[in-house]
Amino acid sequence: MPIYLIRHTSTILPKTFCYGQLDVELQKPYFMQFETILQQLPKDINTLYSSPLSRCKKLADYIVEKNKIEKLYFDDRLKELNFGSWEGKEWDNISPPELNRWMENFVKISTPNGESFTDLYNRSIAFLESIKSTTNTVIITHAGVIRSMLCYVNKKPLANAFNFSCNFGEVIVI
DSSP: OOOEEEEEOBBBBOOBBSSSSSSOOOOOHHHHHHHHHHSSSOOOOOOEEOOOSSHHHHHHHHHHHHHHHHHHEGGGGOOOOGGGGTTTBBGSSOOOOHHHHHHHHTTTTTOOTTTHHHHHHHHHHHHHHHHOSSSOOEEEHHHHHHHHHHHHHHTGGGGGGGGOOOOTTTTEEE
């Protein structure tokens, strides 16, 4: 069964900010990007799943409206990594010892009051394995979730997750 993984489009926050589960608005105008994404999808989408964060929800609502999809589900397991106390901070304003400790082993070490990449992987894969659809499933989510799923399907270690490309608005078929 083909599964279309889509990363949301660009947000208003620059790359200098840390955000995962912080609900961040999309960079406008985004409807042209939405159309480009839509053109890469089959017309007969069976089921669409999305992270409930607004940067994914807006794209999900657009695709549902344009393709007349009847099955749209929002699932918390599709949210980005929970950065906990770091959410909304500039990377340069995060304590260097804390940041370095996490960056040296992001797979196993949780951010303060947040989660590790292994935590994200476990919930992402639990979601992926729960999918019952047999044709043309679309998942709108975030880079961390997509990379964890790509590690799973390609049998790669989580430490190699950043070897997978995952640009804003990118559609990846697994």
